[in-house]
């Protein structure tokens with residue numbers, strides 16, 4: 001995947017310096033914008049990702065659309081939690097204030113924001129993301145995004161983003177390092193209506209979860225390992241996950257492995 005880093009059309013020296021630095025870190029090419037359109041910058045490299053650094057943050061122009069950080073469903077889920085409604089992910093994790101979560105598949109951090117909101121200032125959320133572009137966009141977005149709700153703002157700021165592959169990262173962690181280890185892989189069969197996830201799909205890692213990874217995750221977890229999949233998926237069976245929770249009308253379920261059994 002070829003990555004080109006540039007700035008917005010109206011830019012400043014600071015953004016040019018920042019874009020060059022990001023290009024170096026991503027092992028990508030910096031191209032001065034020179035008032036060019038994204039299509040013109042793309043030229044014949046139709047599969048390329050053009051990462052634009054501007055005042056609004058980072059935007060990756062992929063052939064599937066624009067990828068940028070946004071709260072997605074996190075705000076609505078927090079509103080529902082405050083209204084006393086149950087969140088299936090929170091229930092599956094048994095999440096409470098003060099707990100620590102290793103979110104192995106950070107993506108756009110929607111789930112991680114909920115985790116961080118619940119665990120609060122005394123807790124900890126570390127998010128792993130193997131796609132360097134997604135990790136960059138989300139790390140920057142979590143710091144730059146401004147909400148009017150200070151508790152959501154703190155939830156964003158608390159999340160630690162690490163650009164890493166969970167297959168390797170889990171191996172380095174000591175036993176019982178986190179209360180909960182969470183894995184939300186790209187679904188084997190994507191849910192059709194999640195059209196706004198198309199740009200993320202382009203940069204995401206689509207590999208299936210290995211059974212050996214769940215064993216590592218169980219070793220690392222103090223309380224449980226939770227994995228998300230669609231409700232009709234055979235993944236829970238393949239991965240020998242017996243406890244599956246989820247709402248009757250929800251399109252996704254959560255497989256739960258008790259770390260102490």
Ligand SMILES: C[S@@+](CC[C@H](N)C(=O)[O-])C[C@H]1O[C@@H](n2cnc3c(N)ncnc32)[C@H](O)[C@@H]1O
Pocket residue numbers: 104105106107108109110111112128129130131134164165166167184185186187200203204205206207
């Ligand atoms: C379905 S998305 C996760 C969505 C996320 N839970 C959210 O709420 O936004 C899966 C993400 O995990 C990442 N991923 C897949 N395999 C990975 C791996 N081995 N290590 C780290 N990240 C991985 C993908 O690149 C993708 O961004």
